Amino acid sequence: xxxxxxxxxxxxLSPGERATLSCRASQSVSTYLAWYQQKPGQAxxxxxxxxxxxxxxxxxxxxxxxxGTDFTLTISSLEPEDFAVYYCQQRSNWPPITFGQxxxxxxx
Amino acid sequence: EVQLVESGGGLVKPGGSLRLSxxxxxxxxxxxxxxWVRQAPGKGLEWVxxxxxxxxxxxxxxxxxxxxxxxxxxxxNSLYLQMNSLRAEDTAVYYCxxxxxxxxxxxxxxxxxxxxxVSS
Numbered sequence: 069x070x071x072x073x074x075x076x077x078x079x080x081l082s083p084g085e086r087a088t089l090s091c092r093a094s095q096s097v098s099t100y101l102a103w104y105q106q107k108p109g110q111a112x113x114x115x116x117x118x119x120x121x122x123x124x125x126x127x128x129x130x131x132x133x134x135x136g137t138d139f140t141l142t143i144s145s146l147e148p149e150d151f152a153v154y155y156c157q158q159r160s161n162w163p164p165i166t167f168g169q170x171x172x173x174x175x176x
Numbered sequence: 177e178v179q180l181v182e183s184g185g186g187l188v189k190p191g192g193s194l195r196l197s198x199x200x201x202x203x204x205x206x207x208x209x210x211x212w213v214r215q216a217p218g219k220g221l222e223w224v225x226x227x228x229x230x231x232x233x234x235x236x237x238x239x240x241x242x243x244x245x246x247x248x249x250x251x252x253n254s255l256y257l258q259m260n261s262l263r264a265e266d267t268a269v270y271y272c273x274x275x276x277x278x279x280x281x282x283x284x285x286x287x288x289x290x291x292x293x294v295s296s
Contacts, residue, residue, distance in 0.1 A: 102282045104221075111271055111286035112213075112221060123276075123284050155221055159281025163235040165211075165223035 070094055072156050072168035080176040087143040089171045091156035096136045100160035103132055103141045106170075107152045115154075116141065143173075151175050178202040178285045180272050185290030192262050192294070198255040198272030198287055206230075206250040209279040212257050214268035215289075224270070225257065228279055240266075262294045 071094040081087055091101065099119035104112040114123040116132035119139060129144040143150055156168040184196040198210070212224040225246040226235045234246055245258040255272050269291050273283035 100281070104283075106221075111289060112283070113286075114276070114282060114284040117276060117280070117282040117284075157221075157282075162281060163223075163226070164237050165226070165281060167221040167223070170220045 069164055070097060070158050070161055070166050072158055072166055074154075074156060074168035074171045076171060077169075078172045078174060080174050081146055082176045083146050083148055085146050087141075087146055087150070087173060089141040089143075089154055089173070091134075091139040091141070091168050093137045093139075093158060093160075095161075097158040097160035099135050100158055101132075101134070101139050102157045102159070103130075104155045104157060105150075105152045106155065112155065146173075148175075178274065180274065180285060180287035182270065182272050182287040182290040185270065185292045187293045187295065188262055189296050190263060190294055193258070193260045194262065194292060196257040196259065196270055196272075196290060196292070198257075200253045200255065200272075200274070203274070205248075205253040207278065209233075209275040210248060210255045211273045211275065211283060212246060212255075212270055213273055213283070213286075214266075214270045214292075216265075216268040219268075222268070227255070233279075259292070262292075264294050266292060267294045268292060 103116040106112040120132045179201045181199045211226045227246045243261045247256045269289040271289045272287045274285040276282040
């Protein structure tokens with residue numbers, strides 16, 4: 069099973085700042101990695117798939133990069149609605165599909 | 177518009193059974209693999225099970241293998257999860273999720289979730 073480790077666990081930033089979230093895989097997942105955003109009481113929302121492709125309707129301030137074992141989600145300029153929990157997910161070697169433990173992005 | 181609506185959650189005693197349903201609309205249900213993902217209270221996301229378009233391929237997480245059964249009825253645009261021998265650690269919100277394309281392994285569409293609580 070591929071383990072995804074996200075860092076940091078919590079990131080405290082202010083609106084307008086740049087956010088950089090990391091996801092490291094226990095073995096190569098090529099570019100078969102996605103990022104999701106989840107707000108309290110809501111279902112997750114797909115942001116990025118195949119490491120760098122934005123899902124339908126996702127603003128351009130969200131971007132993904134990486135391949136192999138190291139991946140990054142960047143939010144170029146934080147909007148108030150971006151404060152949420154973010155999960156990475158791999159589909160390279162499944163089953164099982166696996167998720168990271170999440171990074172909480174909070175307002176500083 | 178893609179809509180996924182789960183139902184069937186509730187309170188059940190350890191060892192009991194529950195059947196979850198997911199009603200799909202707004203897309204050609206038979207063309208997409210479907211999935212269940214759960215989230216324990218205050219915890220992260222855990223993939224539970226996936227089923228291919230014609231039910232030919234079915235996969236389970238080790239944590240539920242032998243206890244849960246995923247199925248679908250393409251004529252009724254519905255996905256199901258039969259959960260037997262439930263344990264306290266199965267307590268979670270259960271989401272049904274549609275694959276992005278066919279069987280991509282990425283989930284752009286989710287239901288609102290249904291809460292399953294296993295407790296005596």
